[in-house]
Amino acid sequence: MSDSDDNGLSRRQVLALGGGLVVLGSAPVSTLAAPHDKGADESPVRRTVTSTVAFVVNGRRRELELDNRTSLLDAMREHLHLTGSKKGCDQGQCGACTMIVDGQRINSCLTLAIMHQDAEITTIEGLGTTESLHPLQAAFVKHDGYQCGYCTPGQICSAVSVLDEIKRGIPSHVSGDITAPPQLTSNELRERMSGNICRCGAYSNIIEAITEVAGERA
Numbered sequence: 001m002s003d004s005d006d007n008g009l010s011r012r013q014v015l016a017l018g019g020g021l022v023v024l025g026s027a028p029v030s031t032l033a034a035p036h037d038k039g040a041d042e043s044p045v046r047r048t049v050t051s052t053v054a055f056v057v058n059g060r061r062r063e064l065e066l067d068n069r070t071s072l073l074d075a076m077r078e079h080l081h082l083t084g085s086k087k088g089c090d091q092g093q094c095g096a097c098t099m100i101v102d103g104q105r106i107n108s109c110l111t112l113a114i115m116h117q118d119a120e121i122t123t124i125e126g127l128g129t130t131e132s133l134h135p136l137q138a139a140f141v142k143h144d145g146y147q148c149g150y151c152t153p154g155q156i157c158s159a160v161s162v163l164d165e166i167k168r169g170i171p172s173h174v175s176g177d178i179t180a181p182p183q184l185t186s187n188e189l190r191e192r193m194s195g196n197i198c199r200c201g202a203y204s205n206i207i208e209a210i211t212e213v214a215g216e217r218a
């Protein structure tokens with residue numbers, strides 16, 4: 001029997017090569033992985049990058065050192081302990097996190113805090129006090145515009161913005177004549193408030209509350 005295979009390698013050579021692979025296979029994992037693991041702790045994915053952010057929240061200047069990935073909602077809730085704004089979906093679909101930034105309502109879960117350097121931010125805590133409710137807060141109480149109340153801070157911040165839009169004559173998708181002042185119809189208000197979901201279904205009472213305040217301001 002020949003001592004060589006078709007490739008011309010001798011049985012002795014094949015055994016020697018196999019032995020070498022066994023030795024390689026038994027090498028410590030740390031030795032084998034060293035080139036890959038080197039500098040793993042320096043990975044940009046693992047490193048936390050922070051920035052100093054300053055804004056005016058409910059009339060008070062606040063400065064925070066934040067992970068750049070912090071949402072505005074988390075900055076308010078977790079760092080300033082303003083827990084009135086709620087985290088419902090955390091993906092821009094429910095409106096529970098609505099707050100007013102530089103005069104406009106936004107879904108604060110969808111925006112980074114560092115994008116709002118020097119902004120003026122109003123959360124539900126900045127609208128009224130228990131002794132002196134904002135007119136919309138009082139109207140929500142009067143018209144039973146809530147049940148569990150989870151969506152209510154976002155609804156009220158949104159309604160503040162809606163009243164401002166109407167006052168400034170900004171039309172909506174359901175405005176019949178975009179050159180005329182917006183009408184205070186239920187249809188208009190429902191369209192403008194459509195980004196705020198209420199799982200308790202208090203919609204008709206919410207519209208009554210907003211209609212009352214809007215009527216008083218007309």
Ligand code: FES
Pocket residue numbers: 086087088089090091092093094095096097098107108109110
């Ligand atoms: Fe922001 Fe739902 S929590 S839209």
Ligand code: FES
Pocket residue numbers: 145146147148149150151152197198199200201202
């Ligand atoms: Fe419960 Fe709106 S009052 S979700």
